[in-house]
Amino acid sequence: MESKCLLLIYLLVLQSLALLCASQDFDFFYFVQQWPGAYCDSDKNSCCYPTTGKPAADFSIHGLWPNYNDGSYPQNCDSNNPFDASKISDLISNMRKNWPSLSCPSNDGESFWSHEWEKHGTCSESVFDQHSYFETTLGLKQQANLLRALKAAGIEPDGSSYSLENIKDAIKEGSGYTPWIECNEDSSGNSQLYQVYLCLDKSGSNLIECPVFPKGKRCGSEIEFPNF
Template sequence: MQLDKIENNINHYWSNIKCPATDGVNSWKSAWNSYGVCSGLKQLDYFKAALNLRKQADVLSALAEQGIKPDYKLYSTEKIKWAVKQQVGVAPGVQCRDGPFGKKQLYEIYLCVDTDAATFIECPKLPAGLKCPDQVVFHPFYSWMLNTTSAAVFDSKILLPTETMI
Protein backbone atom coordinates (compact mmCIF):
# COMPACT_ATOMS: atom_id res chain seq x y z
CA MET A 1 0.00 0.00 0.00
CA GLN A 2 1.31 3.42 -0.94
CA LEU A 3 0.24 5.34 2.14
CA ASP A 4 3.62 6.73 3.23
CA LYS A 5 2.44 10.35 2.82
CA ILE A 6 -0.36 9.92 5.35
CA GLU A 7 0.99 7.05 7.46
CA ASN A 8 1.08 8.97 10.75
CA ASN A 9 -2.52 10.13 10.40
CA ILE A 10 -3.77 6.79 9.21
CA ASN A 11 -2.01 4.97 12.07
CA HIS A 12 -3.56 7.36 14.54
CA TYR A 13 -7.12 7.33 13.23
CA TRP A 14 -7.43 4.00 11.45
CA SER A 15 -5.64 1.64 13.74
CA ASN A 16 -6.65 -1.89 14.44
CA ILE A 17 -7.58 -2.20 18.10
CA LYS A 18 -7.85 -5.92 18.53
CA CYS A 19 -6.30 -8.50 20.78
CA PRO A 20 -3.74 -9.48 19.82
CA ALA A 21 -3.16 -6.03 18.36
CA THR A 22 -1.77 -5.43 14.90
CA ASP A 23 -0.47 -2.34 13.11
CA GLY A 24 -3.73 -1.80 11.24
CA VAL A 25 -2.36 -2.68 7.80
CA ASN A 26 -4.72 -5.65 7.42
CA SER A 27 -7.75 -3.50 8.21
CA TRP A 28 -6.57 -0.90 5.67
CA LYS A 29 -6.13 -3.60 3.04
CA SER A 30 -9.55 -4.99 3.85
CA ALA A 31 -11.15 -1.53 3.62
CA TRP A 32 -9.43 -0.87 0.31
CA ASN A 33 -10.36 -4.27 -1.13
CA SER A 34 -13.97 -4.06 0.11
CA TYR A 35 -14.76 -0.44 -0.66
CA GLY A 36 -11.84 1.50 -2.07
CA VAL A 37 -11.39 -0.38 -5.32
CA CYS A 38 -15.02 0.41 -6.22
CA SER A 39 -14.79 4.06 -5.23
CA GLY A 40 -13.22 5.32 -8.44
CA LEU A 41 -10.47 6.93 -6.37
CA LYS A 42 -6.78 6.13 -6.32
CA GLN A 43 -5.70 4.36 -3.16
CA LEU A 44 -4.02 7.38 -1.57
CA ASP A 45 -6.97 9.64 -2.47
CA TYR A 46 -9.39 7.10 -0.99
CA PHE A 47 -7.63 7.09 2.39
CA LYS A 48 -7.17 10.89 2.36
CA ALA A 49 -10.91 11.24 1.75
CA ALA A 50 -11.61 8.82 4.61
CA LEU A 51 -9.43 10.83 6.98
CA ASN A 52 -11.12 14.07 5.89
CA LEU A 53 -14.55 12.54 6.49
CA ARG A 54 -13.47 11.35 9.92
CA LYS A 55 -12.35 14.86 10.78
CA GLN A 56 -15.58 16.33 9.39
CA ALA A 57 -17.76 13.88 11.34
CA ASP A 58 -15.86 14.27 14.64
CA VAL A 59 -18.35 11.95 16.31
CA LEU A 60 -16.69 11.95 19.73
CA SER A 61 -16.80 15.75 19.96
CA ALA A 62 -20.42 15.76 18.75
CA LEU A 63 -21.32 13.35 21.53
CA ALA A 64 -19.28 15.25 24.14
CA GLU A 65 -21.08 18.50 23.25
CA GLN A 66 -24.31 16.79 24.30
CA GLY A 67 -22.77 15.51 27.54
CA ILE A 68 -22.32 11.99 26.17
CA LYS A 69 -18.91 10.78 27.34
CA PRO A 70 -17.21 7.39 27.69
CA ASP A 71 -17.79 7.02 31.42
CA TYR A 72 -19.84 3.83 31.97
CA LYS A 73 -23.07 5.84 32.32
CA LEU A 74 -26.27 5.01 30.48
CA TYR A 75 -27.17 7.26 27.55
CA SER A 76 -30.23 7.45 25.37
CA THR A 77 -29.69 5.77 22.01
CA GLU A 78 -31.93 8.41 20.40
CA LYS A 79 -29.84 11.21 21.93
CA ILE A 80 -26.68 9.59 20.56
CA LYS A 81 -28.22 9.49 17.08
CA TRP A 82 -29.49 13.06 17.44
CA ALA A 83 -26.05 14.36 18.53
CA VAL A 84 -24.36 12.78 15.51
CA LYS A 85 -27.07 14.06 13.18
CA GLN A 86 -26.49 17.60 14.47
CA GLN A 87 -22.82 17.26 13.51
CA VAL A 88 -23.07 15.60 10.07
CA GLY A 89 -26.61 16.39 8.96
CA VAL A 90 -27.81 12.80 8.59
CA ALA A 91 -28.95 10.14 11.02
CA PRO A 92 -26.38 7.44 11.75
CA GLY A 93 -26.84 3.75 12.27
CA VAL A 94 -25.91 2.62 15.78
CA GLN A 95 -24.76 -0.84 16.77
CA CYS A 96 -24.53 -2.15 20.33
CA ARG A 97 -22.92 -5.19 21.89
CA ASP A 98 -22.98 -6.83 25.29
CA GLY A 99 -21.35 -4.51 27.79
CA PRO A 100 -20.61 -4.25 31.50
CA PHE A 101 -23.20 -4.50 34.24
CA GLY A 102 -25.44 -6.71 32.09
CA LYS A 103 -26.19 -3.73 29.80
CA LYS A 104 -25.63 -3.16 26.10
CA GLN A 105 -22.79 -0.85 25.14
CA LEU A 106 -22.33 1.52 22.22
CA TYR A 107 -20.18 -0.41 19.75
CA GLU A 108 -20.20 1.30 16.34
CA ILE A 109 -21.69 4.31 14.63
CA TYR A 110 -22.36 3.95 10.91
CA LEU A 111 -22.30 6.85 8.47
CA CYS A 112 -22.73 6.65 4.71
CA VAL A 113 -21.03 8.82 2.13
CA ASP A 114 -22.03 9.88 -1.37
CA THR A 115 -19.96 8.82 -4.37
CA ASP A 116 -18.17 12.18 -4.25
CA ALA A 117 -16.37 10.85 -1.12
CA ALA A 118 -17.04 14.16 0.62
CA THR A 119 -20.75 14.30 1.51
CA PHE A 120 -22.58 12.37 4.21
CA ILE A 121 -25.90 10.89 3.06
CA GLU A 122 -28.73 8.95 4.67
CA CYS A 123 -27.71 5.30 4.47
CA PRO A 124 -29.75 3.51 1.81
CA LYS A 125 -29.21 0.28 3.73
CA LEU A 126 -27.57 -0.47 7.05
CA PRO A 127 -25.98 -3.76 8.10
CA ALA A 128 -28.35 -6.32 9.55
CA GLY A 129 -28.46 -6.54 13.31
CA LEU A 130 -28.19 -2.83 14.15
CA LYS A 131 -30.33 -2.89 17.22
CA CYS A 132 -29.83 -1.11 20.51
CA PRO A 133 -32.03 -0.76 23.57
CA ASP A 134 -33.35 2.66 24.57
CA GLN A 135 -30.29 3.25 26.77
CA VAL A 136 -26.71 2.06 26.31
CA VAL A 137 -23.43 2.25 28.19
CA PHE A 138 -20.67 4.35 26.61
CA HIS A 139 -17.65 2.33 27.65
CA PRO A 140 -14.33 4.18 27.99
CA PHE A 141 -11.17 2.95 26.29
CA TYR A 142 -7.81 2.95 28.04
CA SER A 143 -4.36 2.15 26.70
CA TRP A 144 -3.94 -0.62 29.28
CA MET A 145 -6.62 -2.53 27.37
CA LEU A 146 -4.02 -3.11 24.67
CA ASN A 147 -0.92 -5.18 25.00
CA THR A 148 2.35 -3.26 25.43
CA THR A 149 3.34 -3.53 21.77
CA SER A 150 0.24 -1.79 20.48
CA ALA A 151 0.13 0.75 23.30
CA ALA A 152 3.33 2.19 21.83
CA VAL A 153 1.46 2.82 18.56
CA PHE A 154 -0.94 5.04 20.50
CA ASP A 155 1.88 6.65 22.46
CA SER A 156 0.14 5.28 25.58
CA LYS A 157 -2.28 8.21 25.45
CA ILE A 158 -5.96 7.96 24.74
CA LEU A 159 -7.47 11.31 23.83
CA LEU A 160 -10.65 12.52 25.41
CA PRO A 161 -13.50 13.26 23.02
CA THR A 162 -12.98 17.00 23.46
CA GLU A 163 -9.25 16.96 22.66
CA THR A 164 -8.13 17.86 19.17
CA MET A 165 -6.15 15.31 17.22
CA ILE A 166 -3.96 16.65 14.40
Protein backbone atom coordinates (compact mmCIF):
# COMPACT_ATOMS: atom_id res chain seq x y z
CA MET A 1 0.00 0.00 0.00
CA GLU A 2 2.84 2.36 0.94
CA SER A 3 4.65 1.68 -2.35
CA LYS A 4 1.47 2.49 -4.30
CA CYS A 5 1.10 5.77 -2.45
CA LEU A 6 4.73 6.65 -3.12
CA LEU A 7 4.25 5.82 -6.79
CA LEU A 8 1.16 8.02 -6.96
CA ILE A 9 3.01 10.91 -5.32
CA TYR A 10 5.91 10.41 -7.73
CA LEU A 11 3.59 10.53 -10.73
CA LEU A 12 1.85 13.65 -9.43
CA VAL A 13 5.22 15.36 -8.92
CA LEU A 14 6.26 14.44 -12.45
CA GLN A 15 2.98 15.80 -13.81
CA SER A 16 3.45 19.06 -11.89
CA LEU A 17 7.01 19.40 -13.13
CA ALA A 18 5.87 18.78 -16.71
CA LEU A 19 3.27 21.53 -16.43
CA LEU A 20 5.84 23.88 -14.89
CA CYS A 21 8.34 23.19 -17.67
CA ALA A 22 5.66 23.71 -20.30
CA SER A 23 4.90 27.14 -18.88
CA GLN A 24 8.59 28.13 -18.82
CA ASP A 25 9.97 26.57 -21.97
CA PHE A 26 10.15 29.12 -24.77
CA ASP A 27 12.83 31.13 -26.56
CA PHE A 28 11.40 34.58 -27.28
CA PHE A 29 8.16 36.55 -27.66
CA TYR A 30 6.36 37.92 -30.68
CA PHE A 31 4.82 41.30 -29.95
CA VAL A 32 2.04 41.78 -32.50
CA GLN A 33 0.19 44.96 -33.38
CA GLN A 34 -2.74 45.17 -35.79
CA TRP A 35 -4.02 47.91 -38.07
CA PRO A 36 -7.80 48.15 -37.46
CA GLY A 37 -8.48 49.57 -40.92
CA ALA A 38 -7.15 46.37 -42.53
CA TYR A 39 -9.06 44.16 -40.09
CA CYS A 40 -12.33 45.87 -40.94
CA ASP A 41 -11.65 46.34 -44.65
CA SER A 42 -10.95 42.64 -45.14
CA ASP A 43 -14.36 41.45 -43.98
CA LYS A 44 -16.77 44.10 -42.78
CA ASN A 45 -19.19 41.40 -41.61
CA SER A 46 -16.74 40.37 -38.88
CA CYS A 47 -15.84 43.90 -37.76
CA CYS A 48 -17.80 45.36 -34.85
CA TYR A 49 -16.72 48.34 -32.79
CA PRO A 50 -16.38 47.80 -29.03
CA THR A 51 -19.25 48.74 -26.77
CA THR A 52 -17.17 51.78 -25.78
CA GLY A 53 -17.24 53.09 -29.38
CA LYS A 54 -14.97 53.23 -32.40
CA PRO A 55 -11.29 52.95 -31.42
CA ALA A 56 -8.77 55.60 -32.40
CA ALA A 57 -7.15 55.37 -35.83
CA ASP A 58 -4.01 53.78 -34.44
CA PHE A 59 -2.40 50.36 -34.31
CA SER A 60 -3.87 48.19 -31.57
CA ILE A 61 -2.33 45.31 -29.68
CA HIS A 62 -3.08 41.78 -30.80
CA GLY A 63 -0.88 39.99 -28.32
CA LEU A 64 2.42 38.98 -26.74
CA TRP A 65 3.16 35.39 -27.69
CA PRO A 66 5.89 33.04 -26.39
CA ASN A 67 7.59 31.23 -29.26
CA TYR A 68 10.27 28.66 -30.00
CA ASN A 69 13.22 29.24 -32.31
CA ASP A 70 11.92 26.56 -34.67
CA GLY A 71 8.77 28.62 -35.33
CA SER A 72 6.39 26.58 -33.18
CA TYR A 73 4.89 27.83 -29.92
CA PRO A 74 3.42 26.63 -26.63
CA GLN A 75 -0.22 27.31 -25.86
CA ASN A 76 -2.82 26.88 -23.11
CA CYS A 77 -0.16 26.01 -20.54
CA ASP A 78 -2.04 26.41 -17.26
CA SER A 79 -5.78 25.79 -17.02
CA ASN A 80 -5.55 26.51 -13.28
CA ASN A 81 -4.77 30.17 -13.90
CA PRO A 82 -7.75 31.60 -15.82
CA PHE A 83 -8.08 35.25 -16.77
CA ASP A 84 -9.27 37.42 -13.89
CA ALA A 85 -10.20 41.00 -14.79
CA SER A 86 -9.94 42.07 -11.14
CA LYS A 87 -6.17 41.49 -11.33
CA ILE A 88 -5.81 44.19 -14.01
CA SER A 89 -8.48 46.61 -12.82
CA ASP A 90 -6.02 49.52 -12.86
CA LEU A 91 -5.17 48.78 -16.52
CA ILE A 92 -8.69 48.46 -17.92
CA SER A 93 -9.02 51.99 -19.33
CA ASN A 94 -5.61 51.68 -20.99
CA MET A 95 -6.57 48.22 -22.32
CA ARG A 96 -9.79 49.53 -23.84
CA LYS A 97 -7.83 52.24 -25.63
CA ASN A 98 -4.82 50.23 -26.82
CA TRP A 99 -6.03 46.59 -26.85
CA PRO A 100 -9.63 46.75 -28.13
CA SER A 101 -11.53 43.90 -29.74
CA LEU A 102 -13.10 44.39 -33.16
CA SER A 103 -14.70 40.97 -33.34
CA CYS A 104 -18.46 40.54 -33.56
CA PRO A 105 -20.69 40.86 -31.71
CA SER A 106 -19.57 44.10 -30.06
CA ASN A 107 -18.10 43.54 -26.61
CA ASP A 108 -15.99 45.18 -23.91
CA GLY A 109 -12.77 43.36 -24.80
CA GLU A 110 -12.61 41.00 -21.84
CA SER A 111 -13.20 37.85 -23.89
CA PHE A 112 -10.32 38.86 -26.18
CA TRP A 113 -7.98 39.54 -23.24
CA SER A 114 -9.04 36.28 -21.63
CA HIS A 115 -8.17 34.38 -24.82
CA GLU A 116 -4.76 36.06 -25.06
CA TRP A 117 -3.90 35.35 -21.44
CA GLU A 118 -5.11 31.76 -21.37
CA LYS A 119 -3.64 30.73 -24.74
CA HIS A 120 -0.37 32.69 -24.63
CA GLY A 121 0.12 34.42 -21.29
CA THR A 122 -0.10 31.24 -19.21
CA CYS A 123 2.93 29.95 -21.13
CA SER A 124 5.03 32.82 -19.82
CA GLU A 125 4.36 32.39 -16.11
CA SER A 126 8.09 32.02 -15.44
CA VAL A 127 8.33 35.70 -16.44
CA PHE A 128 4.91 37.29 -15.95
CA ASP A 129 1.88 37.10 -13.73
CA GLN A 130 -1.38 38.38 -15.24
CA HIS A 131 -0.84 41.99 -14.28
CA SER A 132 2.76 42.22 -15.48
CA TYR A 133 1.89 40.39 -18.71
CA PHE A 134 -0.67 43.01 -19.71
CA GLU A 135 1.25 45.94 -18.24
CA THR A 136 4.42 45.00 -20.14
CA THR A 137 2.53 44.59 -23.39
CA LEU A 138 0.90 48.00 -23.02
CA GLY A 139 4.33 49.50 -22.41
CA LEU A 140 5.70 47.88 -25.55
CA LYS A 141 3.07 49.62 -27.64
CA GLN A 142 4.30 52.97 -26.38
CA GLN A 143 7.90 51.96 -26.97
CA ALA A 144 7.22 50.72 -30.51
CA ASN A 145 4.94 53.49 -31.76
CA LEU A 146 4.31 52.21 -35.27
CA LEU A 147 2.00 54.94 -36.51
CA ARG A 148 4.41 57.66 -35.44
CA ALA A 149 7.30 55.88 -37.18
CA LEU A 150 5.34 55.45 -40.40
CA LYS A 151 4.06 59.02 -40.45
CA ALA A 152 7.59 60.31 -39.87
CA ALA A 153 8.51 58.59 -43.14
CA GLY A 154 5.53 60.11 -44.97
CA ILE A 155 3.53 56.87 -44.87
CA GLU A 156 -0.07 57.78 -44.04
CA PRO A 157 -3.17 55.59 -43.46
CA ASP A 158 -5.10 57.21 -46.29
CA GLY A 159 -5.72 54.31 -48.65
CA SER A 160 -2.55 54.93 -50.65
CA SER A 161 -0.10 52.19 -51.63
CA TYR A 162 3.46 52.16 -50.36
CA SER A 163 6.58 50.10 -50.91
CA LEU A 164 6.81 47.18 -48.49
CA GLU A 165 10.51 47.90 -48.06
CA ASN A 166 9.82 51.54 -47.19
CA ILE A 167 7.31 50.42 -44.55
CA LYS A 168 9.84 48.01 -43.05
CA ASP A 169 12.58 50.64 -43.10
CA ALA A 170 10.35 53.21 -41.39
CA ILE A 171 9.42 50.82 -38.59
CA LYS A 172 13.04 49.73 -38.14
CA GLU A 173 14.08 53.38 -37.97
CA GLY A 174 11.43 54.04 -35.33
CA SER A 175 11.84 50.90 -33.21
CA GLY A 176 15.45 49.93 -33.86
CA TYR A 177 14.48 46.43 -35.02
CA THR A 178 13.44 44.66 -38.20
CA PRO A 179 9.70 43.97 -38.32
CA TRP A 180 7.77 41.20 -39.98
CA ILE A 181 4.84 42.60 -41.95
CA GLU A 182 1.72 40.48 -42.41
CA CYS A 183 -0.82 41.46 -45.06
CA ASN A 184 -4.40 40.54 -45.75
CA GLU A 185 -6.62 41.43 -48.70
CA ASP A 186 -9.35 44.02 -48.99
CA SER A 187 -12.72 43.31 -50.58
CA SER A 188 -11.17 43.96 -54.01
CA GLY A 189 -8.27 41.54 -53.46
CA ASN A 190 -5.61 44.18 -52.88
CA SER A 191 -2.78 43.45 -50.44
CA GLN A 192 -2.91 45.71 -47.39
CA LEU A 193 -0.94 46.32 -44.21
CA TYR A 194 -2.51 44.17 -41.50
CA GLN A 195 -0.15 43.16 -38.68
CA VAL A 196 3.35 44.04 -37.56
CA TYR A 197 5.53 41.62 -35.58
CA LEU A 198 8.47 42.63 -33.42
CA CYS A 199 10.36 40.36 -31.03
CA LEU A 200 11.15 40.44 -27.33
CA ASP A 201 13.74 38.38 -25.47
CA LYS A 202 12.59 35.56 -23.21
CA SER A 203 13.11 37.65 -20.10
CA GLY A 204 10.37 39.98 -21.35
CA SER A 205 12.68 42.95 -20.97
CA ASN A 206 14.20 43.88 -24.33
CA LEU A 207 13.22 44.12 -27.97
CA ILE A 208 15.52 41.99 -30.14
CA GLU A 209 15.98 41.00 -33.76
CA CYS A 210 13.56 38.14 -34.43
CA PRO A 211 15.24 34.70 -34.35
CA VAL A 212 12.66 33.48 -36.88
CA PHE A 213 9.83 35.16 -38.73
CA PRO A 214 6.27 33.78 -38.70
CA LYS A 215 4.58 32.10 -41.64
CA GLY A 216 1.68 34.51 -41.95
CA LYS A 217 0.19 35.99 -45.10
CA ARG A 218 3.01 37.49 -47.16
CA CYS A 219 2.76 40.88 -48.82
CA GLY A 220 3.29 42.11 -52.31
CA SER A 221 6.02 44.63 -53.06
CA GLU A 222 3.42 47.42 -52.91
CA ILE A 223 0.74 47.37 -50.22
CA GLU A 224 -2.14 49.60 -49.22
CA PHE A 225 -2.36 51.38 -45.90
CA PRO A 226 -6.16 51.69 -45.56
CA ASN A 227 -7.83 54.44 -43.61
CA PHE A 228 -9.92 53.73 -40.52
